[in-house]
Every structure is written in C-alpha cells, then in structure tokens.
Amino acid sequence: MATQQSTGSTLTRAWANTALPTLGAILAVALWWLVTVALHIDPFFVPSPADVLDAFMRDPGFMMNETWVTFSRVLIGFGIAVAGGLLIAVLLAASWTVERMTMPLLAAINAVPKVALAPLLLVWMGFGNSPKIVMVVLVSFFPVIVSTMAGLTSTPADLRELGRSLSASWWQTFVKVRLPWALPQIFVGIKVATPLAIIGAVIGEVVSPDHGLGSVIVGSGSSADTPLAFAALVLLAITGVVLFYLIVAIERLLVPWAAAIAS
Template sequence: MNRWSQPILGVLGAIALWWGATRVFGIRPLFLPAPPDIVAAFRAQPGYLLREAGATLTVTVAGFVLAVVTGLFVAVSLTAWRSLERATLPVLVALNSVPKVAVAPLLVVWLGFGSRPKIVLVLLICVFPIVVATMAGLTSTPAELGELGRSLSATGWQTYLKIRLPWALPQVFTGLKVAVSLAVIGAVVAEISQPGGGLGAVIVLSGMSFDTPLAFAAIVLLALLSTMLFYLVVALERLLVPWSRAISG
C-alpha cells in the first residue's frame, strides 16, 4: 500500500457504492443519475462544458488572487496599527456576517453584468479567512524573535519582512486553503444569481430543462476544479514554507 493507493481506493469505492445504489434501488436518472449517465452527458458536449469550466476557473482565480492581495494588505495594516485594528475589526466582522448570497444581486446593480460583479463576490467571500489567518500568524511571533529584532534595532519594515511575515506564512496558508474552496463557491453563487456563463449557469439551465445528468456533469467538474485549486495551494505551500512541516511535526 503506497500513499496514493488509499485515497484512490476511497474514491473508487464511493463511486461504486453510488452506482450500485442507483442500480439496486432502480433510481431514475432524473433524480440521481448513475456515473455512466454523467460521463455520457459530458461526452455529448465536452467543448461547451470545458469552456464554461474555464469561465468559472477564470472568475475564481481572479477573485482569489485579488483576495490574497487585499487580505494580506489588510492584515498587515491592522497588525501594524493597533488603533486601526480596534476601530475597524468590529466593522469587518459585521460585514463578513452579511450573507454573501444576498449581496450578489446588489453587485450586479452596482457593477453591471459581466465578470466584474462575480470577481468581487469571490473576493468578498474568501477575503475574511485570509485576513483572520494572516493576523493570527503575524501576532504569533515568539517573544524571543521579537526581542531579537528589537536588540538589532530593526526597523518596522525589516521586522515585518525578515521576521514576522515569514513566521506567519504557515498560518497564512491555512487561511488560503480555506479561502480557495470558498472562492469556487463564490464563483458558482455569482453565476447562479446572474446566469450568463460558467458552470453555475450550466446548473441553472440544466435544472430548467430537467437535464439532471448535465447538472451532475457540471457539479463533478466543479468538484474537480475545487480539488485541483486546493492542491495547487498545498503544492505552493510545500514550495514556499518547507520548514513549516518540519517544525510543527
């Protein structure tokens, strides 16, 4: 048993169970399509589905990258000026508690049709975990490292660049892993509330025409997209902070 065989067996087992259930209980594809129905739905129009998946991917990645930049900036600013944190953190928490789904139609009103309101929704939905995780990382600098910086008369900038930010990176990545999954959700929510393109729109349209296998094909693509993005972030983490696993082990 190598480290790959177990997850692969798990996935194959789940698919087999699903397939078996549709056969044993005679479930109609309208309610729950079997895996071959979904494959058939994909093979009927692969170009269309992949194009829409590409649209969703573009919105997701654009919003996520924007959220990373914004989140890091906000977190660094809030930890650098404690009075700013005290003044704005309650506002941020309150804003974050607003259901983003409710904001989606408003964003269309404010930003018009097209990809801009979708990207902004992705940003809104995934920026908060990045801010929280980065702030936690930036405020967890060990006392002796803080004192090291002070005893070397490091400037504020130097302390951030050479000590506090690198120290925060493992926690930043914890936030990024949460955020990247939320980013896909944000993109789909935006596409459902403003159908026009993307896998979210495919799901809405297939629902209208009772084409459940097509909806499932879109959902499977979304799951693949989300998994792929998650592991991309994991790979980036291993590349940038190889020491994190070594010291927390």
C-alpha cells in the same frame, strides 16, 4: 516517528500519496453506482455515474470551456482576495488604532449573507465577469485576513527579543521575522478560503447566468436535465480539489520548513 518516515522508501510514499486517494475516489464512485442500480433510482432524481458521464460526453468541449470560465473567475477573484486580505491584515497588524477601528466593521461585512448581495452587484455592475469576481472576493477575503493577523501577532517572544537586541527596525523585523513566521498560518487561511471562492463564483453565476458551471446548472434545471447538473457539480468538485492542491504545492515551495517545525 520522524525517523521512521524518512527511512520509508520514497516509492512507498509516492504510492500512498497517489494510489490511496485514487482508490478512495474509485470506491466512492462504485458505491454511488451500486446505490443507483440496486435501488432502481430514477436518473431524473439521482443519475448514475454512467448517466453523468453521458451528459458530459454530449459536448465535452462546451463543458470544459464552462469549467474554464468558472475557474478563471475563481482564480482572479481569489488572487484579489488573497492579495487584498494580506494587505489589510498587515495594515491592521501594524496599527493598533486602525485594527480597533476597522476590525468590527470587517467582521460585520463578513457576516452579511453574500447571496443577499448578489442582486445588488447585478444592479451595480450589470452582467459579465465583474459581479462574479467581486462575489468571489467578498466570500473569501475574511479567512485570509484573520489567519494573517493571527500569524503576524504570534511571533515568539524570544525572536521578538532577538530583534530588539539587534535594534532591528519595524520593517526589518516585519520582513525578516514576522512575515515568514506567519506564513504557515496564512496558508491555513488561504486553504480555508479556497472552497469559499468557488462557492462565490457559483453564486454569482446562478444569480446572473451567462457562462460558467453555475450557469450550466441553472440551464439544466430549466430543461430538467439532472445528469448535466451532476456533471457540472462533479466538475466544480474537481476544480476545488485542483485549486486546493495548487495552494498546497505553493505552500510546500514557500514554506518547506513548516512541516518540520510542526512535528
């Protein structure tokens, strides 16, 4: 299997990696178009791709700007969530006592519906960026913690014994063995968390609209501009895809060996 893949020319693989997803997207849009035209659906309910593109082209600069606002909130919040999640997971993995004391608490915090917290964040932090960023963090930190802990506690027995036979310190074992070993699983958690981060930003923007795509959607609702809402949704989806593949690229860079191990 593996040899077959490596003998296949790189050109074929590049074709498969870019052309096929593009083709899939084009087919999906075509289907959407076909359905709206064939069933004579009122653009007020479901606009056709053309209506959506129209809505976007009314003021592309504005739309791109709002996209950037949401994306930057996602990036900052997600960065904090990943860094904080890693740190918390390391602390939990380092101390059994701390883990037992705080894990149920973290699970409880995670179980609270974040939408319900949004008005509170508004009360505590007012308008502007911070409540949105905090919402992103709240929504996306948990998968990072869980996956990191799973990764850190899954060091194979033979590697643990190797470390012991070399009298490696806790820190040496952690840095040279446990953390690198955990990386593939950490990335699973991070990838699970990416769409959550975007959802968090949109919740924040819908609850207290100022800028960003969430605010655009709220605004389009009050002016009954469905195509504009769809344009915002498409931009959100594209943001999600970009963020996801950004993470995949970082993963390929940091953990090039992971795919080889898994096969």
